[in-house]
Amino acid sequence: MMKKIGITQRVVYREEIDERRDVLDQVWYDFAEEVAVQLIPIPNNLSAPVEYITALDVEGIILSGGNNIGISGKELIPDKTIQKDDVALERDQTEMQLIEWATNNQKPVIGVCRGCQFLNAYYGGTQSRVDPAKHVATSHKIDIVEKEWQHTFGPSMSVNSYHNWGISEDNLSGAFIPAATCENYIEGFRDINGNLSGIMWHPERYNKFRSVDIEFFKKMFIR
Secondary structure (H helix, E strand, C coil), X not given: CCEEEXXXXXXXXXXXXXXXXXXXXXXXXXXXXXXXXXXXXCCCXXXXXXXXXXXXXXXXXXXXXXXXXCEECXXXXXXXXXXXXXXXXXXXXHHHHHHHHHHHCCCCEEEECHHHHHHHHHCCCCCEECCHHHHEEEEEEEEECCHXXXXXXXXXXXXXXXXXXXXXXXXXXXXXXXXXXXXXXEEEEEXXXXXXXXXXXXXXXXXXXXXXXXXXXHHHHCC
């Protein structure tokens, strides 16, 4: 039986009808099939998201991309809004509870792009604006600086990039070990136990999924 992995969703606001929608790119399900896990999308408006994933026997979490971040450490920034800042505080609240559940129960978590930044922010790190010419809708080379990751990705590789915000080396939380870098920015990290990882590229956005990304997700979720 395939392991069940929960995945968070971006919030999209439709102003003309005052509607908030949870949205997940369909290709995530195709990618999960290659990894050999079953994805469980997690709604953002649940009063008890941990009870929800526990009832469904979820065994790991993907923090997906989209939206900006509305937390500082483990606290919400209350004046952030979806209309003004592209921040959905209900999503942030949900993801904070999921991270707490995962760490308390030693369950694996992978943060992708915004999810990577969210993990860093949750553990006290910060993010800053990046040069869009280098990081938005482009690709660039990254260096793999952590030995375990080198076994999967090699010493360097090219990755896609779709983010306006990034994590400089000085702003990485002390809870994490740098695993991939581009100039002075963090492109990937892990915690000392290997249960929490963040990557700034989107493995689901390749027309042909890359074997190294599939292997990485398998190592995290199928142990």
